[in-house]
Amino acid sequence: MSQKKEYPELPRKKLGPGWWLGNRHYTVYMVRELTSFFVAVFCILYIYQVVVLASAPGSYSQYLDLLRNPVMIGFSVVALGFTLFHAFTWFFLIGKVQPLKFWGWTSTPVQSLIINTVLLVAISLVIIDLFFMGR
């Protein structure tokens, strides 16, 4: 398919490590991807908490003392912010990729974001009620 070229072509430019800083959409995408790191660390801490809870009672109270540390509180606040950003940007994308369809009505990405957020809050409230309010 390729023919011998009389003059050399300029090879395609390789993207440098800062490629995502030159365009707002790329930056939002990269921030969304980076927030998954905090989501992952938070999940690991949460799983560890469950493991500690299942072990001796003393170790769980030690773990709770660790969570009261200002550094851990700061991390939790940052992780919560990033997790919500991650969730909301994904809810918006889900609305683009798989819009809801009922009786001829098709949801927009913003409507999907709102519906998913309402569902998230409702499910969270049910879980809180089931596990914490019954005590």
Added chain:
Amino acid sequence: MARYRPEKGPKQYWQEYKVPYRRDTVVLDALNQVKAEQDGTLAYRWSCRMGVCGSCGANINGVPRLTCETFLHDFKGQELVIEPLANFPVVKDLVVNFEDFMEKLVRVKPWIIRERESPVEEGEYKQSAAELERYSQYSSCINCMLCYAACPVYGLNEEWLGPAATALAYRYIEDSRDQGKKVRFPIVHDMKGIWECTLVGECSVVCPKGVDPMLAIQKTKILGAMEAPKSILNPQTLKAILPRGGQ
């Protein structure tokens, strides 16, 4: 403007031009003015001048656009930086080499595949308006390559099938007259296929025809995920993977 004249030297360089403009002057008019009045050595592609042929794409201030649809008036008071479309080898000035895409385009078999061709006497393959609606927007692709220039995944990995080729594959997968799903699925679900896409979404932002390649790619992923259990439960697959031949 980024210039590359291989007959003069191996490096790209910058050259500045000043052009008069009116409210209805587009970048392509400016390029034509430069070529006719200032510098006849300038090389660029164009044909229809109305956003149909897809041949006049260039990176304008870092964003891939059709030069025939980009008005100078929208950049009033600014300098325009015009470069060849990113992510492609440059042949000369704004002319880039699309060979890689042409090879990928053929790979997805962008035509209707039938298990058995019906004789003409049996009439046309009929299709309802709802069936047409499922793929209609993906037929509008003009192969302008703006989506490839905007895709950082393609910029990082040339092997990636890319937005336009995948959108076209999806266009035929969703076409009710087509029976080539079994042929195209292994191509689009290959390691260099749709799973490379990380949902940046810039392909859909820059498309001048309102095609949404990102949506096509994600829908192809969903179709693949739906097909996977069926292929695993296929008797032939079970026979191959289960001990004692699936008995």
